[in-house]
Amino acid sequence: MSDAIQSIRGFSDILPDETPCWHWVESVFRQELIRYGYQEIRLPVVEKTALFKRAIGEVTDIVEKEMYTFDDRNGDSLTLRPEGTAGCLRAALQQGLLHNAQPRLWYAGPMFRHERPQKGRYRQFHQIGAEAFGLPGPDLDAELIALTRRILINGLGIQNLRLEINNLGNSESRGRYRAALIQYLEQHHDTLDAEAQRRLYTNPLRILDSKNPAVQAIIKDAPDLHDYLDEADGAHFAGLQAHLQAAGVEFVINPRLVRGLDYYGGTVFEWISDNLGAQGTVLAGGRYDALVEMIGGKPTPAIGFAAGVERLVALVTDAGHAPATETPHCTLVIGTPDYAVQATGLAESIRSALPWLRLQLVTGGGSMKAQLRRADRSGAQLALILGEAEVANESVTVKSLRAEQGQVTITQQDLIQDLSERFAQPTDERRLRDGV
Numbered sequence: 001m002s003d004a005i006q007s008i009r010g011f012s013d014i015l016p017d018e019t020p021c022w023h024w025v026e027s028v029f030r031q032e033l034i035r036y037g038y039q040e041i042r043l044p045v046v047e048k049t050a051l052f053k054r055a056i057g058e059v060t061d062i063v064e065k066e067m068y069t070f071d072d073r074n075g076d077s078l079t080l081r082p083e084g085t086a087g088c089l090r091a092a093l094q095q096g097l098l099h100n101a102q103p104r105l106w107y108a109g110p111m112f113r114h115e116r117p118q119k120g121r122y123r124q125f126h127q128i129g130a131e132a133f134g135l136p137g138p139d140l141d142a143e144l145i146a147l148t149r150r151i152l153i154n155g156l157g158i159q160n161l162r163l164e165i166n167n168l169g170n171s172e173s174r175g176r177y178r179a180a181l182i183q184y185l186e187q188h189h190d191t192l193d194a195e196a197q198r199r200l201y202t203n204p205l206r207i208l209d210s211k212n213p214a215v216q217a218i219i220k221d222a223p224d225l226h227d228y229l230d231e232a233d234g235a236h237f238a239g240l241q242a243h244l245q246a247a248g249v250e251f252v253i254n255p256r257l258v259r260g261l262d263y264y265g266g267t268v269f270e271w272i273s274d275n276l277g278a279q280g281t282v283l284a285g286g287r288y289d290a291l292v293e294m295i296g297g298k299p300t301p302a303i304g305f306a307a308g309v310e311r312l313v314a315l316v317t318d319a320g321h322a323p324a325t326e327t328p329h330c331t332l333v334i335g336t337p338d339y340a341v342q343a344t345g346l347a348e349s350i351r352s353a354l355p356w357l358r359l360q361l362v363t364g365g366g367s368m369k370a371q372l373r374r375a376d377r378s379g380a381q382l383a384l385i386l387g388e389a390e391v392a393n394e395s396v397t398v399k400s401l402r403a404e405q406g407q408v409t410i411t412q413q414d415l416i417q418d419l420s421e422r423f424a425q426p427t428d429e430r431r432l433r434d435g436v
């Protein structure tokens with residue numbers, strides 16, 4: 001290999017044969033989010049480090065060891081955003097979006113975490129997320145979850161997905177549970193791994209989420225969070241289940257489901273696939289009623305989710321649902337460079353007449369044979385040939401590149417009609433699906 005510079009580990013190029021699938025996934029999210037009343041917000045990729053420390057929590061994996069933090073030239077500590085909620089909330093507060101309104105916002109874009117790269121886990125990855133502010137009830141939680149069901153199952157057609165839900169309680173009931181959990185885990189202190197020991201007094205609920213089988217075995221007999229929920233928590237959780245049942249959303253209750261970020265309380269949920277190995281969670285979310293106040297606003301209930309786009313793209317691609325690459329419908333081939341000017345004029349008039357048609361100009365000289373080979377490699381269905389005879393009598397030769405249908409020469413006037421019959425204008429539905 002030469003000394004050409006390579007990309008950074010964990011930072012991927014998304015190649016042309018993958019981008020149609022990305023477009024499709026993004027457009028399904030966008031369409032459904034809009035239908036449920038969410039509006040898009042575009043946020044900076046870099047924020048002050050203090051925002052993430054305060055919002056995500058000092059003793060989380062993200063803040064302890066995953067953030068890309070640096071001092072800029074003024075000496076201010078900045079961080080590449082590791083998730084979207086903190087910035088979305090910061091913007092909603094700063095721009096006054098929370099006053100006298102119950103905004104519903106969504107965002108999409110790259111996030112950065114210094115994790116160990118592996119399948120489904122990257123250092124730059126993409127999330128699509130949504131946040132709804134101002135309403136405390138389980139009806140909103142259920143509606144948000146029904147929206148994610150519509151996106152993942154109805155929209156993207158993903159199978160073998162399971163929805164897990166839990167309720168982490170309010171800060172008081174969670175505090176009582178935390179104390180009981182610490183007391184239990186202290187009895188097993190020596191069998192815990194180093195990470196669990198480190199988390200024991202700072203973030204013990206996170207130990208429930210440990211992937212280590214030895215720790216898992218201890219957790220099996222740990223106190224049950226649900227025994228510590230108070231009446232209000234219980235009513236909220238029962239309400240959520242009733243609303244989900246009414247919406248026809250299937251779920252399983254996982255009393256050990258916690259989320260990696262400090263700000264969650266009350267409802268939490270995850271959509272998990274069995275088809276992705278260890279990195280099975282494709283979308284996760286929950287309530288964070290305390291967070292707005294924590295970052296300096298008036299107490300405002302809130303709930304949100306974030307989906308991992310790489311994992312979703314992998315699932316729909318493996319299932320064969322990814323839309324085809326957008327190859328040209330036809331290419332325009334010229335006999336000699338002398339006709340380049342005519343070709344440009346013809347190509348532009350075709351593009352004006354048929355706005356959905358993908359037409360590529362094969363320029364750059366070479367013999368007719370070489371040009372046709374290039375046209376073939378573009379994946380186009382048809383070659384439109386502009387040779388000497390065609391230029392002389394304002395015609396064009398239409399040659400099929402995919403089937404043994406020979407070729408016909410027609411007038412340039414008839415060409416538009418001919419092409420519009422061969423390549424039907426896509427319906428709105430197909431345009432959404434295939435991004436054409």
Ligand code: ATP
Pocket residue numbers: 083113115120121122123124125126127259260279281282283284285306307308309310311
């Ligand atoms: P995990 O337990 O897999 O580390 P998390 O709890 O850290 O996930 P969240 O912060 O809730 O994840 O992010 C929501 C979603 O974003 C995840 O469910 C996952 O689909 C995706 N995601 C998170 N981290 C990564 C990553 N490093 N690479 C790719 N996708 C990721």
Ligand code: MG
Pocket residue numbers: 061260
């Ligand atoms: Mg993580």
